[in-house]
Amino acid sequence: MRVGRILCVANQKGGVGKTTTATNLAVGLAKGGQRTLLVDLDPQCNATTGLGAVPAPVHPLVTEGPLSAALVATGVERLALLPGSRSVRDVERLAAQARAGSLVLETHLAGGLGAWDYCLIDCPPSIGDLTRTALAGSTEVLMPIQCEYFALEGLSQMIEVIRDVMDEKPGRLRFGGIVLTMHDDALDLTREVEEEVRDFFGEIVFETVIPRDVAVSEAPSHARSVLDYAPRSPGARAYTELCMEVRDCE
Template sequence: MGKIISISNQKGGVGKTTTAINLASNLVNLQKTVLLVDIDPQGNSGSGLGLEVQSLQKTTYELLIGELSAREAIQKTSISGLDIIASNINLSGLEVDFLGLERKEFKLKEALTSIKDQYDFIFIDCPPSLGVLTINALCASQSVMITLQTEYFALEGLSQLMRIISLVQNQWNQSLELEGVLLTMYDKRTNLANQVADDVRNFFKEKVYETVIPRNIKLSEAPSFGKPINLYDPDGVGAKSYKSLAEELIGKA
């Protein structure tokens, strides 16, 4: 049965989508089958894998409002073994569509039930907010991976995310666990990055991945070419870091 992991942080620009794309691609290289579910209306997971997301008619939005089944919404990517349910700007209207709807927190979970056994891993790329989309992701998941930028305001707002995780555990998904905390955009040359990393490790202990993702220009460039980093710059430090993360994730599974 596939393990469903949300990749979340309500802050934008902290590496959620970069991690979703590159972790998925590296797991495929390790002979795992992966489905990436994008529930961010920006649609960057799809565009980062080379899809023209704004023209798509079969997206997470149609899935969540019940117009499509998960099987109908799934699309192949150019990477064998990596499928995606992409999103686009249409998803931004979901909050309105869900007003007054019963069991709205479980729509994604219900939609994924029929296909979760087809994959080793299902990653849900969450939006930079803590609204109904993120709650749907957490209700559908077995665990949540937090990406945390090693910069000044990194820990600010993290307590709010932890409260939402606790709320979901108490009200809707008692089995939800913290998969791990991933330090991103790490620059080992700066005292600040090292201090943030130490603070996070002191707080989250063994839940912090040994692998850290460095600040790296190639990681920033790769999405504009519609490729994960292991195809865009396979010998670079970014590719090596996400390969290491994929191996670490499998080792903990």
């Protein structure tokens, strides 16, 4: 059994494009021939419902059973989904596992899920225990940053948590990259934020930026990724390019 790259999509802020990026990257990688698993770790379950699946009554990561039994088909070849759960109790149990230093996610990924080339984890908008456990089980962290005012505010806390996890397990987790989302070329603000982020983070910022595109925001209500909903849209093209960049930076 082999798991390839495990990408944790995290940012403590909500609404920055985590779910959109995790979902569209997962779909793009699968379409590109990679066996891909999308794990929904957010109790809001947007990644689950956005692909037309139903949240699980109990989060598969807190059940004793094999995770393979909890996987859901997505309608996209080679892409499986581990659905999220809205249960607050489950979230607390997952968080407690994380606090106890349990490697549930990692163990499941390594043992129970078969062979995946890529696993993408959609995190909740917090730097709490769930995000921490996801980071601890991942090989890379991808951070979407929205091209808005205050884009960098609060990120130092997030980076501190990432550094903590990196220190706990040297050599395991690396910074996979920063994705600029909801980018609008016509806005001075976008250009200012992009410059600031590239100055601050340097080469870990992906060259590809994700444009603000209504097709991207409409796609989940059609239970599809933007790659299927509007394949020729600027958003779909950008996510396809981002997939190539992610694949290249192995």
